[in-house]
Amino acid sequence: MVTAVTSFGRSGTSDWLVQRVSGVILLAYFLFISWVVLTGVDYTSWKDLFAQTWVKVFSLMALLSLAAHAWIGLWAVVTDYLTERLMGTTGNVLRISAQLVIALVLFVYVVWGVQILWGY
Numbered sequence: 001m002v003t004a005v006t007s008f009g010r011s012g013t014s015d016w017l018v019q020r021v022s023g024v025i026l027l028a029y030f031l032f033i034s035w036v037v038l039t040g041v042d043y044t045s046w047k048d049l050f051a052q053t054w055v056k057v058f059s060l061m062a063l064l065s066l067a068a069h070a071w072i073g074l075w076a077v078v079t080d081y082l083t084e085r086l087m088g089t090t091g092n093v094l095r096i097s098a099q100l101v102i103a104l105v106l107f108v109y110v111v112w113g114v115q116i117l118w119g120y
Contacts, residue, residue: 015072022065029062056117063113067106074102 036049049055082095 018068019072022069025061025065026069029058029065032058050117059117060114063110063117067110071102071106075099078102 036046041049050059078095078098082091082098084091
């Protein structure tokens with residue numbers, strides 16, 4: 001079996017499973033937040049809601065799921081379209097550069113999200 005160094009789960013099956021599980025977590029979080037917003041929320045109740053540990057953990061799970069989901073999806077797109085065959089000799093440089101930029105942006109978003117959720 002061939003594994004890609006920059007793949008998230010090291011195999012197509014595990015990447016597929018991470019995509020599905022992260023998608024379910026994101027759907028559950030979206031439905032939860034939608035329900036909260038649609039039932040009416042003001043600043044005080046929103047602040048009280050996010051002061052609860054289970055909401056912070058659920059939000060962190062959604063944030064990490066979003067990062068994993070985005071990484072796998074963008075990795076698939078980048079490796080499909082930025083290749084030597086399609087782009088010439090610069091294909092590998094562009095692919096690796098794009099993956100580094102994507103990884104850096106996702107890392108910054110996760111760190112920023114954790115700071116927002118758990119910071120004071």
